[in-house]
Amino acid sequence: MKLFSIILFPALLYAQVFTDSTSVILLRFNEPMSMDGLLDKSNYSITDELNHIKKIYRIGLVTQADTMFFNDTSAVVLISERLDYKTVYTIKARNVKDRAGNLIADKNWAVTIFEGLNRKISKPNPVIR
Numbered sequence: 001m002k003l004f005s006i007i008l009f010p011a012l013l014y015a016q017v018f019t020d021s022t023s024v025i026l027l028r029f030n031e032p033m034s035m036d037g038l039l040d041k042s043n044y045s046i047t048d049e050l051n052h053i054k055k056i057y058r059i060g061l062v063t064q065a066d067t068m069f070f071n072d073t074s075a076v077v078l079i080s081e082r083l084d085y086k087t088v089y090t091i092k093a094r095n096v097k098d099r100a101g102n103l104i105a106d107k108n109w110a111v112t113i114f115e116g117l118n119r120k121i122s123k124p125n126p127v128i129r
Contacts (some may be wrong), residue, residue: 015110
């Protein structure tokens with residue numbers, strides 16, 4: 001009987017569109033990732049439910065100066081072309097590794113939906129380096 005399982009390889013946990021943007025997506029991995037290929041745009045894709053591809057302009061690390069996780073490599077931010085309202089997007093990550101050198105699985109993806117701008121929520125803007 002198997003009571004629990006341990007994830008040995010890196011995995012994409014979730015994708016989340018920032019509520020105050022039409023083109024910023026946070027990706028969170030299950031562990032810190034190696035910088036080797038992490039910020040390479042060709043290692044990510046964004047497609048809508050009709051398989052239309054959204055262009056990725058830039059990728060950056062999430063830096064939180066007010067916490068101990070200054071350069072947290074378990075999360076990246078994708079800056080893409082404008083996302084469409086109430087549209088489901090599939091984000092895929094490939095050719096990225098964890099710090100131990102384990103490659104992320106080929107079929108690693110997350111789904112998010114752009115619900116529209118929420119001007120009432122005040123969140124700090126991520127710092128992209």
